[in-house]
Amino acid sequence: MPSTLELLEEHRMFGGWQQRYRHPSTSLNCAMTFSIFLPGPKRESPPPVLFFLAGLTCTDENFSTKSGAQRLAAELGIVLVMPDTSPRGESVANDEGYDLGQGAGFYLNATQAPWSDHFRMYDYLNEELPALIAGNFNVSDRQAIMGHSMGGHGAIMLALRNPGRFTSASAFAPIVNPAEVPWGQKAFSAYLGEDRQTWCQYDSCWLMRNSTAKLPMLIDQGDSDQFLADQLHPERLTEIASEKGYPLTVRIQPGYDHSYFFIASFVEDHLRFHAQHLLA
Amino acid sequence: MPSTLELLEEHRMFGGWQQRYRHPSTSLNCAMTFSIFLPGPKRESPPPVLFFLAGLTCTDENFSTKSGAQRLAAELGIVLVMPDTSPRGESVANDEGYDLGQGAGFYLNATQAPWSDHFRMYDYLNEELPALIAGNFNVSDRQAIMGHSMGGHGAIMLALRNPGRFTSASAFAPIVNPAEVPWGQKAFSAYLGEDRQTWCQYDSCWLMRNSTAKLPMLIDQGDSDQFLADQLHPERLTEIASEKGYPLTVRIQPGYDHSYFFIASFVEDHLRFHAQHLLA
Numbered sequence: 001m002p003s004t005l006e007l008l009e010e011h012r013m014f015g016g017w018q019q020r021y022r023h024p025s026t027s028l029n030c031a032m033t034f035s036i037f038l039p040g041p042k043r044e045s046p047p048p049v050l051f052f053l054a055g056l057t058c059t060d061e062n063f064s065t066k067s068g069a070q071r072l073a074a075e076l077g078i079v080l081v082m083p084d085t086s087p088r089g090e091s092v093a094n095d096e097g098y099d100l101g102q103g104a105g106f107y108l109n110a111t112q113a114p115w116s117d118h119f120r121m122y123d124y125l126n127e128e129l130p131a132l133i134a135g136n137f138n139v140s141d142r143q144a145i146m147g148h149s150m151g152g153h154g155a156i157m158l159a160l161r162n163p164g165r166f167t168s169a170s171a172f173a174p175i176v177n178p179a180e181v182p183w184g185q186k187a188f189s190a191y192l193g194e195d196r197q198t199w200c201q202y203d204s205c206w207l208m209r210n211s212t213a214k215l216p217m218l219i220d221q222g223d224s225d226q227f228l229a230d231q232l233h234p235e236r237l238t239e240i241a242s243e244k245g246y247p248l249t250v251r252i253q254p255g256y257d258h259s260y261f262f263i264a265s266f267v268e269d270h271l272r273f274h275a276q277h278l279l280a
Numbered sequence: 281m282p283s284t285l286e287l288l289e290e291h292r293m294f295g296g297w298q299q300r301y302r303h304p305s306t307s308l309n310c311a312m313t314f315s316i317f318l319p320g321p322k323r324e325s326p327p328p329v330l331f332f333l334a335g336l337t338c339t340d341e342n343f344s345t346k347s348g349a350q351r352l353a354a355e356l357g358i359v360l361v362m363p364d365t366s367p368r369g370e371s372v373a374n375d376e377g378y379d380l381g382q383g384a385g386f387y388l389n390a391t392q393a394p395w396s397d398h399f400r401m402y403d404y405l406n407e408e409l410p411a412l413i414a415g416n417f418n419v420s421d422r423q424a425i426m427g428h429s430m431g432g433h434g435a436i437m438l439a440l441r442n443p444g445r446f447t448s449a450s451a452f453a454p455i456v457n458p459a460e461v462p463w464g465q466k467a468f469s470a471y472l473g474e475d476r477q478t479w480c481q482y483d484s485c486w487l488m489r490n491s492t493a494k495l496p497m498l499i500d501q502g503d504s505d506q507f508l509a510d511q512l513h514p515e516r517l518t519e520i521a522s523e524k525g526y527p528l529t530v531r532i533q534p535g536y537d538h539s540y541f542f543i544a545s546f547v548e549d550h551l552r553f554h555a556q557h558l559l560a
Contacts, residue, residue, distance in 0.1 A: 012504065012535040014545045068348035068544065224292065255292040264348065265294045 005136055008033065014074035015040040018064065023132065027124040028087040029117060034129065035060040035082040037070045038137065042077035048142035048167075048278040049079045049133060050271070051125070053151030056183070057103050060084050063148070066260040072271035078278060079139050083129060085150070087118035099183050100190055106178070107154030108202045110191035119191060122202075125158060144274040146170040148263055149227070153178055156204040156217065156237075163213030167277035170218040170270045172263050173225055176237040179203040183231050208240045217241075217248040218273045220266045222256025285416055288313065294354035295320040298344060303412065307404040308367040309397060314409065315340040315362040317350045318417065322357035328422035328447075328558040329359045329413060330551070331405070333431030336463070337383050340364050343428070346540035352551035358558060359419050363409055365431070367398035379463055380470055386458070387434030388482045390471035399471060402482075405438060424554040426450040428543055429507070433458055436484040436497065436517075443493030447557035450498040450550045452543050453505055456517040459483040463511050488520045497521075497528040498553045500546045502536025 009020040016039040025032040039047060050073070052063045060082040063069065073080045086092075086105030093114040095101035101115075110119035133139060144167050147155035152174020159169035178184025179199040188199045200206040221234045234250050241248035256262040289300040296319040305312040319327060330353070332343045340362040343349065353360045366372075366385030373394040375381035381395075390399035413419060424447050427435035432454020439449035458464020459479040468479045480486040501514045514530050521528035536542040 011537055011539050011541040012502070012533075012545070013541040018541050065540065066345050068351065070541075070544070071348065222292070253292075257291055259291050260345065261291040261293040261298050261350075264351070265292070 005132070013037065014070050016070065016074050018070060020060065025087070025124060025128060027120045027128045030087045030089045030092055032087070032124070033060055033084050035064040036133070036137070037064075037073050037080040039074045039077050039079065046138045046140045047077045047079050048140045048144070049081055050274050050278065051081045051083070051143065051145045051155070053083065053107060053125070053145070053147035053154040054085050055147075055149030055151050056085070057098050058085050058151075059103070062260060063263070066264065067267050068264050069267045069271060072268050076271060076275040076279070078271065078275060079133075079137065081129070081133055083125060086121060092118045095190075097186075100187055104150065104187065106150060106184075106187045106191065106202070107157065108191055111198070112191060112193050115191050121154075122158075125154070126162065142167055142278050144168045144278050146270055146274065147174065148172040149258065150175055150183070152176075152219070153184075153204060157202055157207060159215055159217070160204060160207035160211055161201070163211070163215070166215060167280070168216045168218075168274050170273060172220050172266070172270075173222065173227070173232055173258050174204070174219060174234070175231060177203060177205040177233050179206065181231045181233065205236050205240055208237060208244065208246060211244070211246070214246055216273070216277055217246070218270060219248065219250045220253055220262075220269070221250065222253045222258065222262050224255050225258045225262075227258055285412070293317065294350050296350065296354050298350060300340065305367070305404060305408060307400045307408045310367045310369045310372055312367070312404070313340055313364055315344040316413075316417070317344075317353050317360040319354045319357050319359065326418045326420045327357045327359050328420045328424070329361055330554050330558065331361045331363070331423065331425045331435070333363065333387060333405070333425070333427030333434040334365050335427075335429030335431050336365070337378050338365050338431075339383070342540060343543070346544060347547050348544050349547045349551060352548050356551060356555040356559070358551065358555060359417065361409070361413055363405060366401060372398045375470075377466075380467055384430065384467065386430060386464075386467045386471065386482070387437065388471055391478070392471060392473050395471050401434075402438075405434070406442065422447055422558050424448045424558050426550055426554065427454065428452045429538065430455055430463070432456075432499070433464075433484060437482055437487060439495060439497070440484060440487035440491055441481070443491075443495070446495060447560070448496045448498075448554050450553060452500050452546070452550075453502065453507070453512055453538055454484070454499060454514070455511060457483060457485040457513050459486065461511045461513065485516050485520055488517060488524065488526060491524070491526070494526055496553070496557055497526070498550060499528065499530045500533055500542075500549070501530065502533045502538065502542050504535050505538045507538055
């Protein structure tokens with residue numbers, strides 16, 4: 001089939017290539033942009049893929065420009081895929097708040113008007129984008145996933161809902177219990193409606209409590225994060241993991257905040273963690 | 281004396297601190313902003329300082345957020361200082377072009393109206409900012425300097441004009457011969473006037489040809505840099521260095537462009553190069 005990918009940018013980086021593509025998305029019913037880092041040839045076998053899901057207000061570019069992850073991806077021989085955080089465009093519904101609408105897709109399939117026409121990030125990330133990557137790049141079928149804040153929610157939630165799909169999951173400052181915190185409650189009410197039963201399928205605490213499969217999981221959380229007390233609550237997931245014997249490591253990093261300076265400081269540990277499982 | 285520094289931002293990073301300050305500048309006659317990375321304690325002696333001068337359109341934030349240099353600065357025990365690229369503000373002269381006025385100070389002292397009221401980046405970097413750093417932070421008196429594009433010009437030019445001041449200088453894709461390329465000719469005409477004799481003091485090729493002292497110098501240049509043929513001409517400096525026996529290393533990096541993706545790919549080499557001399 002002819003590729004639907006349009007190359008927007010390409011930069012040599014750490015002996016590999018940092019690229020940015022646009023493509024028409026059938027799940028989201030609009031044009032979407034993603035970034036990808038392709039390491040230089042390391043081995044004979046195709047490299048595995050590590051997805052990074054970004055947080056509120058972000059695009060595919062924040063992690064691409066600020067994390068420094070490509071250095072490790074080049075060294076380890078891993079493809080990084082950085083999707084956008086929501087559908088975009090003039091015909092796509094939006095909201096004045098930074099935490100709803102464009103830039104705030106919460107990685108779910110919306111069922112409520114006006115959002116349900118486009119906001120199907122769950123399907124986009126679970127089916128469409130992986131198929132697009134597999135069909136257009138030389139990659140293995142091994143995949144892992146990571147994210148930050150709203151994207152940490154997305155990474156853990158997608159991993160918990162799809163046992164066997166990812167070798168490992170990790171997050172920086174994730175929203176682990178969106179059904180019970182202000183950011184999640186605002187978004188889930190708008191996208192999914194007021195029937196809270198429908199929220200559970202996107203709540204990592206509920207999903208882990210009801211999980212049977214297990215995959216290795218790493219979370220880093222700064223204790224000077226301005227959103228820690230109201231929005232994040234990693235201790236709720238730690239408690240469930242402990243009860244269930246789930247292989248989750250949560251590290252509290254003293255003095256660190258919610259920024260990409262925090263992500264950059266610990267991204268090496270996350271890449272090496274995923275490499276252990278992706279390349280095993 | 282009471283500090284004139286106002287702390288604007290502070291983030292824990294790689295075990296140290298990434299900070300941003302505003303202060304009134306007497307050289308530039310306006311408020312200025314700079315960023316600084318302070319590594320965590322590594323040794324008993326105060327750490328040396330490495331200045332990074334940014335390119336056209338940039339501020340103190342580009343290198344701070346995109347280079348990944350703090351990882352090495354933390355490991356090696358070096359303070360990074362990232363100044364802005366020009367005076368700023370409503371009362372400061374400007375131009376519609378991206379290559380003149382605010383964001384394009386060219387690290388010189390302007391002598392022509394309307395620029396001479398504020399555009400004195402040479403004095404700011406040569407005297408005021410180093411004194412401010414020495415007076416407010418626990419640093420040694422050892423200093424090195426690096427930069428990108430217009431900031432590469434600034435770094436090499438400042439080092440060549442002040443023998444003994446820096447232990448080493450380096451640059452990514454520097455403008456080494458501004459008096460003979462379009463960017464430099466436009467800026468020097470506006471800031472310094474049409475008497476080309478006054479331009480020499482800011483032209484690294486002229487300065488190196490007339491230098492007596494020598495300091496170690498490293499340049500990285502991508503061969504897919506969109507500005508290479510018209511604006512950069514590193515071969516002109518290489519030729520002079522060769523004639524004079526000047527300790528300059530120029531590395532041509534195949535496929536790399538002018539972006540921060542290029543800088544991030546080689547910043548480790550630059551930090552280790554400066555560490556050899558700063559920490560000797």
